[in-house]
Amino acid sequence: MNVSTVNQMRAMDRAAIEQYGIAEELLMENAGQAACTVLQSMAPIAGRRVLIFCGLGNNGGDGLVLARKLHSLSAKVQVYLLGDPNRFTGAARLNLDIVRRLPLNMSQLNACDTLADELTDCDTVVDALFGTGLSREISGLQEQVIELINNSGKPVLSLDIPSGVDGDTGQILGTAVQATATVTFGLPKIGNLLYPGFALCGTLHVSHISFPLALTEDKQLQVAINHPPPLPPRDVTGHKGSFGQALFIAGAASYLGAPRFAALSFLKAGGGYSRLATPETIVPYLSMQAGEVVFVPQLTTHSGSIALSNRAALLELAASQDFAVIGPGLSLDPQSQQLVCELVATLDIPLLIDADGISALCAKPEILQQRTAPTVLTPHLGEMARLTGYSITEIEQDKIGILRQAAAKLQAVIVLKGPHTLIGTPDGQIFINLSGNSGMGSAGTGDTLTGTIAAAFCLGLPFVDAVCKGVLLHGLAGDLAAEALGEDGMTAGDILDYLPTALQMERNGLPASLALRYSGPLPV
Numbered sequence: 001m002n003v004s005t006v007n008q009m010r011a012m013d014r015a016a017i018e019q020y021g022i023a024e025e026l027l028m029e030n031a032g033q034a035a036c037t038v039l040q041s042m043a044p045i046a047g048r049r050v051l052i053f054c055g056l057g058n059n060g061g062d063g064l065v066l067a068r069k070l071h072s073l074s075a076k077v078q079v080y081l082l083g084d085p086n087r088f089t090g091a092a093r094l095n096l097d098i099v100r101r102l103p104l105n106m107s108q109l110n111a112c113d114t115l116a117d118e119l120t121d122c123d124t125v126v127d128a129l130f131g132t133g134l135s136r137e138i139s140g141l142q143e144q145v146i147e148l149i150n151n152s153g154k155p156v157l158s159l160d161i162p163s164g165v166d167g168d169t170g171q172i173l174g175t176a177v178q179a180t181a182t183v184t185f186g187l188p189k190i191g192n193l194l195y196p197g198f199a200l201c202g203t204l205h206v207s208h209i210s211f212p213l214a215l216t217e218d219k220q221l222q223v224a225i226n227h228p229p230p231l232p233p234r235d236v237t238g239h240k241g242s243f244g245q246a247l248f249i250a251g252a253a254s255y256l257g258a259p260r261f262a263a264l265s266f267l268k269a270g271g272g273y274s275r276l277a278t279p280e281t282i283v284p285y286l287s288m289q290a291g292e293v294v295f296v297p298q299l300t301t302h303s304g305s306i307a308l309s310n311r312a313a314l315l316e317l318a319a320s321q322d323f324a325v326i327g328p329g330l331s332l333d334p335q336s337q338q339l340v341c342e343l344v345a346t347l348d349i350p351l352l353i354d355a356d357g358i359s360a361l362c363a364k365p366e367i368l369q370q371r372t373a374p375t376v377l378t379p380h381l382g383e384m385a386r387l388t389g390y391s392i393t394e395i396e397q398d399k400i401g402i403l404r405q406a407a408a409k410l411q412a413v414i415v416l417k418g419p420h421t422l423i424g425t426p427d428g429q430i431f432i433n434l435s436g437n438s439g440m441g442s443a444g445t446g447d448t449l450t451g452t453i454a455a456a457f458c459l460g461l462p463f464v465d466a467v468c469k470g471v472l473l474h475g476l477a478g479d480l481a482a483e484a485l486g487e488d489g490m491t492a493g494d495i496l497d498y499l500p501t502a503l504q505m506e507r508n509g510l511p512a513s514l515a516l517r518y519s520g521p522l523p524v
């Protein structure tokens with residue numbers, strides 16, 4: 001499913017009205033109907049005491065349509081308008097005039113003195129204060145109302161997006177409603193899917209409010225939920241070579257876990273042959289713990305990292321490989337960092353660069369730009385900051401924009417890891433991944449992503465699809481680990497353990513609950 005920015009949604013709205021003649025009133029009617037359907041699914045309507053808070057824009061207009069529909073279903077409706085109703089215009093104004101003629105309670109809210117008690121007495125709250133028109137921090141009366149709603153403990157349905165969430169970033173502008181459920185209109189907005197906005201939505205529903213497919217499936221939207229095509233069937237006559245050969249250039253004297261997790265994750269995710277080029281001094285220890293991996297011992301620097309003198313042999317070996325991963329646990333030793341630069345500049349096979357490998361390239365974008373074979377970088381937020389020169393706060397405030405800019409500039413696919421990992425491609429496409437959980441925020445999990453992506457490529461997917469599939473399956477393995485063990489205390493080793501089950505589910509079909517979660521908002 002595509003995901004839209006606020007401006008794209010406005011353009012879609014205009015196109016629906018101007019090109020297709022779907023009047024604004026019809027769109028608003030559909031939005032209100034979708035909200036009503038979601039409320040009906042939450043609890044019976046008749047007799048329910050519903051408090052609806054309406055702002056003065058079209059989000060408030062949607063709330064007024066809902067008020068009318070709930071009234072006709074015998075709910076006890078109280079509408080509070082936040083501001084002077086004379087400022088309503090267009091379809092919202094029309095709906096205000098209709099509601100004025102109905103025998104339901106509607107008034108302008110000027111103070112919150114009795115609101116806590118009224119919230120206590122109601123059954124359900126509807127948040128129609130602000131939608132995509134939110135343009136600045138919330139303060140004053142609106143802020144007080146939102147705090148009272150959040151403290152009420154009542155079920156809250158937010159229309160379009162919880163009021164206070166920025167539709168383009170998912171960031172909170174001042175304060176925001178914590179909804180039990182949200183029904184978003186047209187398409188989900190970026191702010192519905194990125195944290196913290198995503199968590200504030202509660203259960204997320206979407207109504208296309210009858211937008212033609214030409215609008216909702218427009219390729220130019222360029223942001224979509226991560227939903228890569230299936231893996232090609234496994235070759236029943238295949239041997240280890242058929243399922244890909246991957247070379248991992250990883251590890252240092254003090255980083256023994258990263259190379260192990262990376263090289264093993266390739267095999268656990270279905271890859272055929274995993275070679276690990278790692279300092280010769282740590283090979284004896286690692287080989288005890290990763291017997292399935294073939295080791296390529298490397299000469300070391302004084303600090304115990306991979307020395308630059310390994311360059312020629314590594315290049316020769318890499319020429320016979322299907323995929324290379326460089327960086328996990330490599331250290332910041334200047335020789336190893338130089339080695340990364342020289343290998344990345346010369347290797348002409350598909351390449352994944354992670355961790356210390358990314359650090360090596362931060363100041364040398366031209367090395368990435370000049371590569372001819374496809375490249376994927378897998379930074380976490382801190383590495384993304386180093387890579388782009390933006391601060392972590394700046395990235396959090398515009399993840400999609402900065403990711404898109406960096407992928408285009410570096411001519412590389414970039415996986416920005418975190419809750420709802422993002423994948424950006426050089427041509428501007430962004431995928432939002434919905435698998436995974438907070439238990440994956442622990443040391444070593446990034447290493448297990450590298451081999452999972454390599455395996456998806458070696459199992460036959462095109463490069464970008466393989467990156468997307470690797471991210472999805474890695475999150476799935478994390479979700480399976482969390483289901484079995486809980487999010488507290490699950491480790492990278494547990495993700496390794498669940499990768500085979502994740503692959504099995506990928507081939508045989510996901511359990512319905514996970515399939516639903518990964519596909520995004522529930523359609524209304």
Ligand SMILES: NC(=O)C1=CN([C@@H]2O[C@H](COP(=O)(O)OP(=O)(O)OC[C@H]3O[C@@H](n4cnc5c(N)ncnc54)[C@H](O)[C@@H]3O)[C@@H](O)[C@H]2O)[C@@H](O)CC1
Binds near residue numbers: 010132133159161
């Ligand atoms: N596809 C669409 O675009 C459709 C949109 N609809 C609804 O329309 C909404 C967008 O409507 P609008 O553009 O009118 O915007 P909103 O209804 O979100 O609110 C805009 C109003 O709030 C004011 N405002 C913004 N930030 C404020 C702040 N921090 N404090 C106080 N006032 C603030 C603005 O000045 C403006 O008056 C959507 O979220 C959706 O709910 C639906 O009616 C159906 C069709």
Ligand SMILES: [K+]
Binds near residue numbers: 161
């Ligand atoms: K809202």
